[in-house]
Amino acid sequence: MLYHDVTELIGDTPLLRLDPARHGLPDVELYAKLESHNPFGSVKDRVAWGMLRDELPTAVAQRRTLIEASSGNTAKALRILAAMHGLAVRAYTNRVRVDEIRDLLRWLGIDVHELPGLSECPDPTAPDDVFSVIEKQLAADPDAYLHLSQYTNERNIEAHHHGTGAEIAADLGHVDYLVGGLGTTGSTRGAATALREINPDLRTVGVVARRGDFIPGIRSETELWDVGLFQPEFYHEIVPVDAGVAVDATAELATRHGVLGGPTSGASYAATLDVLRRRPPGDGPVRAVFVVCDRVESYLSYLRKRRPERFGGTARHPTAADLDAVPRWEPEELHARRERVVVVDTRGGMAYRIGHVPGSLNIRDDQLEDSLEQGSPFPPGVTVVLVCPVGDRSVRIAALARQHGQDAVSLAGGIVAWRDAGLPLEVRGAR
Numbered sequence: 001m002l003y004h005d006v007t008e009l010i011g012d013t014p015l016l017r018l019d020p021a022r023h024g025l026p027d028v029e030l031y032a033k034l035e036s037h038n039p040f041g042s043v044k045d046r047v048a049w050g051m052l053r054d055e056l057p058t059a060v061a062q063r064r065t066l067i068e069a070s071s072g073n074t075a076k077a078l079r080i081l082a083a084m085h086g087l088a089v090r091a092y093t094n095r096v097r098v099d100e101i102r103d104l105l106r107w108l109g110i111d112v113h114e115l116p117g118l119s120e121c122p123d124p125t126a127p128d129d130v131f132s133v134i135e136k137q138l139a140a141d142p143d144a145y146l147h148l149s150q151y152t153n154e155r156n157i158e159a160h161h162h163g164t165g166a167e168i169a170a171d172l173g174h175v176d177y178l179v180g181g182l183g184t185t186g187s188t189r190g191a192a193t194a195l196r197e198i199n200p201d202l203r204t205v206g207v208v209a210r211r212g213d214f215i216p217g218i219r220s221e222t223e224l225w226d227v228g229l230f231q232p233e234f235y236h237e238i239v240p241v242d243a244g245v246a247v248d249a250t251a252e253l254a255t256r257h258g259v260l261g262g263p264t265s266g267a268s269y270a271a272t273l274d275v276l277r278r279r280p281p282g283d284g285p286v287r288a289v290f291v292v293c294d295r296v297e298s299y300l301s302y303l304r305k306r307r308p309e310r311f312g313g314t315a316r317h318p319t320a321a322d323l324d325a326v327p328r329w330e331p332e333e334l335h336a337r338r339e340r341v342v343v344v345d346t347r348g349g350m351a352y353r354i355g356h357v358p359g360s361l362n363i364r365d366d367q368l369e370d371s372l373e374q375g376s377p378f379p380p381g382v383t384v385v386l387v388c389p390v391g392d393r394s395v396r397i398a399a400l401a402r403q404h405g406q407d408a409v410s411l412a413g414g415i416v417a418w419r420d421a422g423l424p425l426e427v428r429g430a431r
Helices: 044-052 056-062 073-083 099-107 130-140 154-172 186-196 243-257 263-277 297-306 320-324 331-340 349-354 365-372 393-403 414-420
Strands: 015-018 028-034 065-069 089-093 111-114 145-147 177-181 203-209 237-241 286-292 342-345 383-387 407-411
Touching: 015 154, 028 154, 028 263, 044 073, 044 154, 065 073, 065 130, 073 089, 073 099, 089 130, 099 111, 099 297, 130 145, 154 186, 154 286, 177 186, 177 263, 186 203, 186 286, 203 263, 237 243, 237 263, 243 263, 243 297, 263 286, 263 297, 297 365, 320 393, 331 383, 331 414, 365 393, 383 393, 383 414, 393 407, 407 414
Parallel strands: 028 286, 065 089, 065 145, 089 111, 177 203, 177 286, 203 237, 342 383, 383 407
Antiparallel strands: 015 028
């Protein structure tokens, strides 16, 4: 089939029926909406073009730089679309936590700025988050930039209402369940709005990462802010998924169904099966759709860290019991004992420099986890106190260290609790 512009390839993605013999629910018609088949590889292609299309002539005429809060797929799609018209893209994010994604963004020529924060999904209400930085840039030079703002732009929802959801409705008509990951929430809100026009009783399920865990592209339980496009009451259920479960489900999607989706797609598949298995007895045959939002190839380093045994490494996954066994020190206890322990701040370098527990070391969480695959890097007999933003991720790292015999504890409430307790913060490095 002949096309004359790459934007003609955005949308009209396949809807794949999954064999019940392989997903194990004989009374369920289960479909995967393959947004990974968009030309730049993700569900964000629709959003990027939907937000940019009408603004493009003015942006080109005024030579504006696109400025956006994005850690991956939106920035990628915007950059390709903008570059075709000679425009630059600047992306702000709390942190790009997948190496391949960071490399791809830079390879495409995106001006990437990583800032301190809790998540790759920005919180527009946080005074030190990426939105405040973008607002300062816009205020300083309002004619230089175009901020499309995927987290607040209603065109995000419209792109999926008139695109994703309308396509599913045309293919299937009545749908009982729609399941998708929660990042900006545009895809689930838009698609569900279209499907509710046919079935007002459609159950819409949002998927997030379990508290203290990380799945690229979606929020965790601690990041469900009532801001921007997110509306909690829109969802019948929000399902937290463990990152390990998401990775395993990602592999299952590929090997059972031939779908090379990324970890968020795996999380959505796992959540879909979980929700459908919990249906009340007597709830007859149903039709369900989940969103495959991008492809797997960009996440191999993430998959390797979560399931090293699939790459020839040794599996070390903290169980729930392991996590529960990690001692939590309150800030006052650490303050009283910090001269006799090693304190390790696991946040990014910029966040560490802005303020940290006095005397603490800075080893980023992903680097520390890599090191722990080979054993504890700390001397035996030393108590290591792990510090993260709010005291959740540090528990996992402490559990990994304890598997190697290290006496490791987590700072309860993280650096936020330390600050709120009025305890001293050291600014920049000690050297």
